[in-house]
Amino acid sequence: MCIGIPGQIVALHEQQPDHAWAEVCGMRREVNIALVCEGKRELLIGCWVLIHVGFALSKLDEQEAQETLAALHEMEEVEADVALFLGRGEVR
Amino acid sequence: MRFVDEFRDPKLAKTLIERLYQRAAQLPYTAEKPMQIMEVCGGHTHAIFKFGLDKLLPPQLEFIHGPGCPVCVLPMGRIDACCEIAAHPEVIFCTFGDALRVPGKQGSLQQARERGADVRVVYSPLDALKLARENSQRSVVFFALGFETTLPVTAVTLQQARREGLSNFSVFCQHISLMPTLRSLLLQDDVRIDAFLAPGHVSMVIGTAPYHFINQQFGKPLVISGFEPLDMLQSVLMLVEQVCEASCKTENQYRRVVPQEGNLLAQEAMRDVFVLAGSSEWRGLGLIEHSGISLSPAYTVFDAERRFQPQVQSVADDPRARCGEVLTGRCKPHQCPLFGTGCTPHNAFGALMVSSEGACAAWYQYRHQETEQQDRQRRVAG
Numbered sequence: 442m443c444i445g446i447p448g449q450i451v452a453l454h455e456q457q458p459d460h461a462w463a464e465v466c467g468m469r470r471e472v473n474i475a476l477v478c479e480g481k482r483e484l485l486i487g488c489w490v491l492i493h494v495g496f497a498l499s500k501l502d503e504q505e506a507q508e509t510l511a512a513l514h515e516m517e518e519v520e521a522d523v524a525l526f527l528g529r530g531e532v533r
Numbered sequence: 534m535r536f537v538d539e540f541r542d543p544k545l546a547k548t549l550i551e552r553l554y555q556r557a558a559q560l561p562y563t564a565e566k567p568m569q570i571m572e573v574c575g576g577h578t579h580a581i582f583k584f585g586l587d588k589l590l591p592p593q594l595e596f597i598h599g600p601g602c603p604v605c606v607l608p609m610g611r612i613d614a615c616c617e618i619a620a621h622p623e624v625i626f627c628t629f630g631d632a633l634r635v636p637g638k639q640g641s642l643q644q645a646r647e648r649g650a651d652v653r654v655v656y657s658p659l660d661a662l663k664l665a666r667e668n669s670q671r672s673v674v675f676f677a678l679g680f681e682t683t684l685p686v687t688a689v690t691l692q693q694a695r696r697e698g699l700s701n702f703s704v705f706c707q708h709i710s711l712m713p714t715l716r717s718l719l720l721q722d723d724v725r726i727d728a729f730l731a732p733g734h735v736s737m738v739i740g741t742a743p744y745h746f747i748n749q750q751f752g753k754p755l756v757i758s759g760f761e762p763l764d765m766l767q768s769v770l771m772l773v774e775q776v777c778e779a780s781c782k783t784e785n786q787y788r789r790v791v792p793q794e795g796n797l798l799a800q801e802a803m804r805d806v807f808v809l810a811g812s813s814e815w816r817g818l819g820l821i822e823h824s825g826i827s828l829s830p831a832y833t834v835f836d837a838e839r840r841f842q843p844q845v846q847s848v849a850d851d852p853r854a855r856c857g858e859v860l861t862g863r864c865k866p867h868q869c870p871l872f873g874t875g876c877t878p879h880n881a882f883g884a885l886m887v888s889s890e891g892a893c894a895a896w897y898q899y900r901h902q903e904t905e906q907q908d909r910q911r912r913v914a915g
Contacts, residue, residue: 442602442679442680443735444576444734445682445733447537449535459693473689476689476799477798489536493683493734494629494656494657495656496689498734509786510540513542513767516549517548520551520552
C-alpha cells in the first residue's frame with residue numbers, strides 16, 4: 442500500500458502549476474509536485490523523486506544512495522580480506 | 534530501474550549474509566529462542582517473502598510480520614459502511630484496488646459493484662477529483678485509506694477540492710496512524726518483539742523523531758529501512774550490531790529517501806486537513822487509542838460519513854480466524870485453521886489474505902507449496 446516508485450522529473454506541466462511529468466521505467470507519467478516543491482519549480486527538472494499514488498513525496502538523495510552502496514562494497518572488500526586471512530578464500 | 538537494481542546485487546547480499554552470520558553468533562539469542570524482528574510495513578512483508586529473505590537469515594534471527602498493511606487491519610464494519618454509501622444511486626465510489634476485495638459482513642465493494650453500485654478503482658485520489666469535475670450531477674466519494682504515507686496525499690487532494698469549490702466530492706476517511714499501534718503492541722504482555730524494522734515510506738513523511746519513544750520507553754532498537762533486499766539485510770545487520778554493542782537507538786538505513794525531519798510540506802498539509810480523533814478499530818487488534826484520524830473543522834464539509842450517514846457497524850471478527858495472532862507474531866499464517874482451506878487469496882476470509890502485502894497472502898503465494906510438501910513429508914515419516 443505504501444509503495445513508492447522512483448521517477449525522474451523531465452518536464453513541468455504547462456497548465457497546472459502543481460503538476461509535472463516524470464519518467465518512470467521509460468514511460469512518462471503526470472505527477473503532483475506540491476509536496477516536494479520548495480523553491481522554483483524549474484529546479485525540480487532532472488531531480489529523481491519517489492512517487493506514491495501520483496504524488497512525488499521525497500526528493501531522492503543521490504549522494505546518500507552512493508554512500509550506502511559504497512559502504513556495502515567496502516564491507517565486501519573487508520569480508521574478502523578476512524576470508525583470505527582465515528584461509529577460506531582462494532589465493533591466486 | 535535506477536535506485537532499485539543497484540540494491541539487489543546478489544554478490545553484496547551474500548557479503549551481508551556472511552557478516553550477519555558472524556555477528557548473530559555473538560547475540561544472546563538462539564535458534565530455539567531467536568531475536569524477533571518485527572517489520573511494520575506491508576511492503577517489507579512482501580519483499581521478505583518475494584526474495585526469501587527470512588530463509589537467508591541466521592537461525593538466531595526471525596521476522597515477525599506486524600500490522601503494516603492498512604488494508605489488512607480494515608474492520609469489517611467500515612467496509613459495510615462503504616458499501617452502504619456506494620449503493621446510493623448518485624454515488625461514484627472510488628477506491629484503491631487493494632480495498633476492492635476486502636470482505637465486510639455484507640460482502641466486499643466488488644460484490645457491491647456486482648449488485649449494481651458504481652464502484653471504480655482509481656490509482657490516485659486525483660483521479661477521483663477528476664471524476665468529480667467531469668460528473669457534476671453525481672456525488673464522487675473517495676475511500677481515503679492508509680498510514681502516514683498516504684495521509685498527505687489525501688490532504689493535498691482535499692485542499693485542491695476546496696480551492697475549486699467542488700461540492701460533489703467527499704472522502705470516507707479510514708486513515709490511521711501507525712505510532713499509537715506500535716505503542717499498543719509494546720504494551721501487550723505476551724508479545725515478544727526484540728527490535729523493529731521501521732517503514733521507509735511512512736518515515737519519509739514523518740521523519741525519524743517520532744520513533745524515539747520505542748528506544749527510550751521500551752528499550753527496543755529500531756532501524757528505518759528501504760525495500761530492496763540489500764536495504765533490508767543491511768537494516769537487520771544494523772539491528773544486530775546495536776544489540777551486540779548493547780545500544781538502543783533509531784537509525785536510518787534509507788537515507789536516500791528519508792530525511793531526518795521528514796517531509797515538512799507534507800506534515801503541514803496533514804495538520805491543515807486532519808485531526809487526531811480518539812481511538813480507532815483495527816481488524817484483528819481491536820480498539821487502539823489515539824490511532825484514529827478525522828477531518829479538521831475546515832474540511833468536515835467533505836466528510837462522506839456526515840453526508841451519507843451510514844449506519845455505524847461494529848462487527849466482531851470470526852473466532853475461528855487467527856488474524857490478530859498472526860499480526861502480533863503469536864502464530865504463523867499456515868498455523869491458522871482456515872489457511873488455504875476456508876481462506877485463500879481468491880476467497881479470502883480474513884483481510885491478511887486479501888492484500889498481496891498481507892502476511893497470509895504472501896505466505897500463500899510464495900510458501901504454500903513448500904508447507905504442503907513439509908506436511909506430506911511429516912505424514913509419510915509419521
